[in-house]
Amino acid sequence: xxxxxxxxxxYTGDLLATGDxxxxxxxxxxxxxxxxxxxxxGEYNVYSTFxxxxxxxxxxxxxxxxxxxxxxxxxxxxxAAHFLLSTNDKTIKLWKISERDKRAExxxxxxxxxxxxxxxxxxxxxxxxxxxxxxxxxxxxxxxFANAHTYHINSISVNSDYATYLSADDLRINLWHLEVTNRSxxxxxxxxxxxxxxxxxxxxADWHWFHVELCVLSAVFEEPEDPSSRSFFSEIISxxxxxxxxxxxxxxMTRDYLSVKVWDLNMENRPVETYQVxxxxxxxxxxxPVAMSNTCPCPQVHEYLRSKxxxxxxNDCIFDKFECCWNGSDSTIMTGSYNNFFRTFEREAxxxxxxxxxxxxxxxxxxxxxxxxxxxxxxxxxEITVDSLDFNKKILHTxxxxxxxxxxxxxxxxxxxxxxxxx
Amino acid sequence: xxxxxxxxxxxDYEENMAGLSSAFDSSRSLSYPLKRQLVLxxxxxxxxxxxxxxxxxxxxxxxxxNTVRQIQEEMRQExxxxxxxxxxxxxxxxxxxxxxxxxxxxxxxxxxVGQQEAHCCDLRSVEDPIENSLLIVSDDDMSxxxxxxxKDLDFVEDISPPTCLVPTGDDQPKFPENTGLKLEDDRQxxxxxxxVFGSFEISNSTSYLKDLAIDDIFEDIDTSMYDSDFCCxxxxxxxxxxxxxxxxxxxxxxxxxxxxxNIQICRTDLSELDHIMEILVGS
Numbered sequence: 001x002x003x004x005x006x007x008x009x010x011y012t013g014d015l016l017a018t019g020d021x022x023x024x025x026x027x028x029x030x031x032x033x034x035x036x037x038x039x040x041x042g043e044y045n046v047y048s049t050f051x052x053x054x055x056x057x058x059x060x061x062x063x064x065x066x067x068x069x070x071x072x073x074x075x076x077x078x079x080a081a082h083f084l085l086s087t088n089d090k091t092i093k094l095w096k097i098s099e100r101d102k103r104a105e106x107x108x109x110x111x112x113x114x115x116x117x118x119x120x121x122x123x124x125x126x127x128x129x130x131x132x133x134x135x136x137x138x139x140x141x142x143x144x145f146a147n148a149h150t151y152h153i154n155s156i157s158v159n160s161d162y163a164t165y166l167s168a169d170d171l172r173i174n175l176w177h178l179e180v181t182n183r184s185x186x187x188x189x190x191x192x193x194x195x196x197x198x199x200x201x202x203x204x205a206d207w208h209w210f211h212v213e214l215c216v217l218s219a220v221f222e223e224p225e226d227p228s229s230r231s232f233f234s235e236i237i238s239x240x241x242x243x244x245x246x247x248x249x250x251x252x253m254t255r256d257y258l259s260v261k262v263w264d265l266n267m268e269n270r271p272v273e274t275y276q277v278x279x280x281x282x283x284x285x286x287x288x289p290v291a292m293s294n295t296c297p298c299p300q301v302h303e304y305l306r307s308k309x310x311x312x313x314x315n316d317c318i319f320d321k322f323e324c325c326w327n328g329s330d331s332t333i334m335t336g337s338y339n340n341f342f343r344t345f346e347r348e349a350x351x352x353x354x355x356x357x358x359x360x361x362x363x364x365x366x367x368x369x370x371x372x373x374x375x376x377x378x379x380x381x382x383e384i385t386v387d388s389l390d391f392n393k394k395i396l397h398t399x400x401x402x403x404x405x406x407x408x409x410x411x412x413x414x415x416x417x418x419x420x421x422x423x
Numbered sequence: 424x425x426x427x428x429x430x431x432x433x434x435d436y437e438e439n440m441a442g443l444s445s446a447f448d449s450s451r452s453l454s455y456p457l458k459r460q461l462v463l464x465x466x467x468x469x470x471x472x473x474x475x476x477x478x479x480x481x482x483x484x485x486x487x488x489n490t491v492r493q494i495q496e497e498m499r500q501e502x503x504x505x506x507x508x509x510x511x512x513x514x515x516x517x518x519x520x521x522x523x524x525x526x527x528x529x530x531x532x533x534x535x536v537g538q539q540e541a542h543c544c545d546l547r548s549v550e551d552p553i554e555n556s557l558l559i560v561s562d563d564d565m566s567x568x569x570x571x572x573x574k575d576l577d578f579v580e581d582i583s584p585p586t587c588l589v590p591t592g593d594d595q596p597k598f599p600e601n602t603g604l605k606l607e608d609d610r611q612x613x614x615x616x617x618x619v620f621g622s623f624e625i626s627n628s629t630s631y632l633k634d635l636a637i638d639d640i641f642e643d644i645d646t647s648m649y650d651s652d653f654c655c656x657x658x659x660x661x662x663x664x665x666x667x668x669x670x671x672x673x674x675x676x677x678x679x680x681x682x683x684x685n686i687q688i689c690r691t692d693l694s695e696l697d698h699i700m701e702i703l704v705g706s
Contacts, residue, residue: 063478151481170481195577196570199489201482232462235493236486310447314465319483 004410006397010074010082013401016044016408017084018415019069023053025086025139027097042406042419048097050139053088065090071156073165075178083142085165089152092167094143094178100136104128148174148184155205168205171198203321204243208265233309233318241321246330247402253333255324259300260335260345302337304373304386317391328403336395339384340411341371357395357409357416367421459494463560466491470572481576488569495565 002020009016016028029047056065067088075083081098106128110116151169158165166187167174173188192198237257244253252263301322305312312318317338324335336342337354345352354371361368374383397410405420447453447461466487473479473487 195573198485198573198576199492201485203482232459232490232494235489239482239486308448310444310462310465313462314444316483319480319486 003413004397004415005068005070006072007399007408007410007415008072008074008084009399009401009408010084011076011402013403013406015047015074015082016399016417017072017074017086018408018410019052019072019086020413021066021068023051023055023067023069023088025050025052025069025072025084025095044417048137048139050095052086052093052095053091056090070153073156073158075158076162078162085156085158087153087156087167090146090149092145092153092156092176093141094145095139096142097137097139100138101132101134102130103133105131143178143181145176145181145184148176154203157205157207159207166205166207168202170201173202173205203240206243206245208245208249231306231309233313236313236318237309242323244324244326246326247328248330251330253324253326255301255322255335257318257320257322258303258305260324260333262333262347301335301343302341302373305338308386312391315391317394320394320396322394322396323398325398325400327400327405332400334398334400334407336398336409338391338394339389340393340395341373342395342398342409355418357411357414357418359414362416362418368418459497460560463491463494463565466494467560467565467568470568474572474575479572479575484572484576488573491565491569495562499562 002022002024004018004020006019007016008018014030016030018026018028020026025048026046027048028044031043031045052069053067055067057063058065065088069086069088071085071087073085075085075094077083081096084095084097086093086095105112106126108117108122108125108128145167149167149169149172151171153167153169155168156165157168163179164175164177167176167184168188171189171191172186174184175187176184188202190200190202240254240256242255245251246253250265252265254261254263309318322336324333326333331348332344332346334342334344340357341354342357343352343354354373355368356371372380372383373389374380374385379385393412395409395411399408401407407418409416409418443461444465447458453461469487470484470491473484
């Protein structure tokens, strides 16, 4: 099993797609509840596996192009087949996943095993009939969108018109039409004429699903910070690793190294302003982070790491890009951390919990025990000290079912699925 | 060979840096300028490492370059406010180590530095070994480090760029994105400094070929094999093997060595070969 690099539920939550470092996509399907197997509802089993991207070699630049899948995005279902977009650093592909559970029998010109029949043996005409067969799931590439990105693609996002989508690399964002592969429109370009003046990069982009004209890009973020907490690493830790609009469209969430911030976009029914989807300059959204409540600051994910920033910089962990996600009702947000920990924050109730995704703590049907990291010298029982955290076990990718409380957590090369226990 | 030496240096470096960074994190007594120097050195070393990669990571390079710029700004502000160095310890160190040219950092960390006991009352004893081990970096060094890594990231564009969406009546050319800067004036100075270095690097490389004579370029290619009259070129025997010809060919030694013995053998074999050729050709 390879390292999982992206996790995404489809619009109904029945399908869960994962992409890995080896260019493979594995799709899980939720089992339907049946009378004979009442407990199996909620289980996800492998539905389809296919090789989406292969390693390539760019001869012009003498560079190897990794096959690692950076992002998967589902398209809404319009017919019996499912469609998804998957991308590596350079090329985006549209895949069609379709089921075949019938096959035709009784051909006139060929036998059951495919051999052509002798013409004189055909004495009568018959209509082929459809017979059931074992379910077969086929994945076929329908479109390949290539050669539009000089830098590494980090995001793709489907527009609410379901006909166009955007792809973002470090310096540019392109707009595509799903039917057209030989042309894309560059809508954002932050590459300076002189590369020496480059100070920011695009790290994530997402379409807002109401306002078609809004597109968010997140670059290195400048935010007025409390001077006492400013450090040499402020620049690096304030870099946004992920941005996600809420399902309602009212809020936006950004993940930086140490915290998650929720931003309020719609103030008093004003249309979203200032983002024009055209170059040269890309203005910033002048919105203020909304605190969870008036008194509580934005939730820190792993504030205890602030005292370790130099070591984390030295071993490059400070560059880890954590993702974040909303639950279906936008009441809770989730993000990953180190030591295979992940955190959920309930916005209204002001509750947060740290959980661990590991084999030891994940017996089937067992309730996950909350974990705690201790920062002071005295360690209580069951607490983990900051120094004993395993920084190689990082949960970068998480996904939340669009309607139910089911979460998918990718811990290196294992996928964990957790469900709210219903009593 | 170069690779092996470099690797050893890097792993030594990594061990020492691990000690230094944990000292940074745990010790409250490290002075601010010292901490800053440590971070700066780490940044520059990282940038240097990225430069050696075939494809440096753009995101990380930009973040590190920004951090270096931030430190550079701070140091400039300090030096403009106070002509005298703030930390006499640093000044002393810089006098001692002006001769240091190699960009690598060779460190000898005394064992006591990383531990809690080290940062008791005597600050000097903690700071000195760290000071002694940190490379003093000039403003120009920082600028050139930033500019060189960022220039490396400027990939050759694809031949067929994507079609640009025509903006509504906006015909202005692209401007570099400069928001987030605090001091515009210094920026121009910085740009000037970087441009100087940028052009310096470019001209240095293009004049290299013009300066050298053609012969110098090929100096290190070993042409001794082709120069010598005595050394036999490797002959391909004719494809019709006859027993008579095979035996002397089997004893035919390779003629690449220039020792006297081989030359002797070559000579005798040459005459034999001539003899054989005469027979074969029938002249």
